[in-house]
Amino acid sequence: MQPVFRFAPSPNGLLHLGHAYSALLNFDRARETGGRLLLRIEDIDATRCRPEFEAAIYEDLAWLGISWETPVRRQSEHLADYRAALDKLTALGLVYPAFESRAEIARLVAAREASGPWPRDPDGAPLYPGDAKSLSADERTRLIASGVPYALRLDMAAARHRVAGLSWNELGEGPGDERDIVPARPEAWGDVILARKETPTSYHLSVVVDDALQGVSEVVRGQDLFNATSVHRLLQLLLGLPEPVYRHHGLIRDGEGRKLSKSDRSTGLRELRAAGMTPAGIRQLVGLG
Structure with a gap:
């Protein structure tokens, strides 16, 4: 049976290095095993999830070189x-x-x-x-x-x-x-x-x-x-x-050992990309180089 993997972010903020690490691990595992990679948008929290963050997820993942099957499952539709x-x-x-x-x-x-x-x-x-x-x-x-x-x-x-x-x-x-x-x-x-x-x-x-x-x-x-x-x-x-x-x-933790937050701009993919970081550089930062 073909393995099936999924990356399931919530669109309540911009992705950071921790998200990139998890998404790349799923993507790499799917390629290594001949499996499928699904993307799921966990948007149940209507008060915090926003369309612009969902659009940013697609953009950031594509920039990293990650591809996924469509259609994307959005929890709010199910x-x-x-x-x-x-x-x-x-x-x-x-x-x-x-x-x-x-x-x-x-x-x-x-x-x-x-x-x-x-x-x-x-x-x-x-x-x-x-x-x-x-x-x-x-x-x-x-x-x-x-x-x-x-x-x-x-x-x-x-x-x-x-x-x-x-x-x-x-x-x-x-x-x-x-x-x-x-x-x-x-x-x-x-x-x-x-x-x-x-x-x-x-x-x-x-x-x-x-x-x-x-x-x-x-x-x-x-x-x-x-x-x-x-x-x-x-x-x-x-x-x-x-x-x-x-x-x-x-x-992936910050310099003080804390779990990354979507509010931490120093580790946000959008900020790192604007500063000139490449997808290969992101892989090296998270230890997948």
């Missing part, structure tokens, strides 16, 4: 796919609405921490501290009907009860140079958000749906998403989706 997956999880009794605002959640966490440390996910964010799971069906219906904003969360305990022996096949560089079979621990993320009232999906849900529908066989992405793979593997099994192999690569 909301029905994510809604169908969410409906399936809901039918399994694994989704519930939580009505606390971000400020209310922060207050709940502070109250919990008054008596000791409150658990945090691998990215450092506190786990959901609320008790929305205990609300009756009538109370949930009343709150939704009254227009209260809500997030749809995965009941992690119930989901884990359905799935045992969770792991993934890692070909790349985990935080400890982990390779081969990696045990998945999605419970470390707590009751993750799958969608919101105004948006029928989240990154976790849409990425597994997209990869399955596009036939992605090898996911090449940064180490910053290594731990999130636990959640993705859980959702794949719950939804009956195929399992790709994963290749997590090291991150």
Whole structure:
């Protein structure tokens, strides 16, 4: 079977060296294996994603010498796919609405921490501290009907009860140079958000749906998403989706060791190109020369 790879940026800013590294790795892997390279635009966040940034993605990737198959999948055009997956999880009794605002959640966490440390996910964010799971069906219906904003969360305990022996096949560089079979621990993320009232999906849900529908066989992405793979593997099994192999690569960092940001002009592809940098020079900068 022909391998399928994908590069999936969000059009909420201009690409930087870290994006170039990931895109080039996917492009090179596709060429080395005789595979296909897909480009996916992850534009679910309507408040931050802008058409000019999407146009810049195409321009910058083409300048790097990267080619991809068309048509490009834009997430905002496939909301029905994510809604169908969410409906399936809901039918399994694994989704519930939580009505606390971000400020209310922060207050709940502070109250919990008054008596000791409150658990945090691998990215450092506190786990959901609320008790929305205990609300009756009538109370949930009343709150939704009254227009209260809500997030749809995965009941992690119930989901884990359905799935045992969770792991993934890692070909790349985990935080400890982990390779081969990696045990998945999605419970470390707590009751993750799958969608919101105004948006029928989240990154976790849409990425597994997209990869399955596009036939992605090898996911090449940064180490910053290594731990999130636990959640993705859980959702794949719950939804009956195929399992790709994963290749997590090291991150390109700034001079102080921080992960690059789209606001960091010193590493932006547009600025580097304007300063006379060539595509070959970009390859050398990211260690692919």
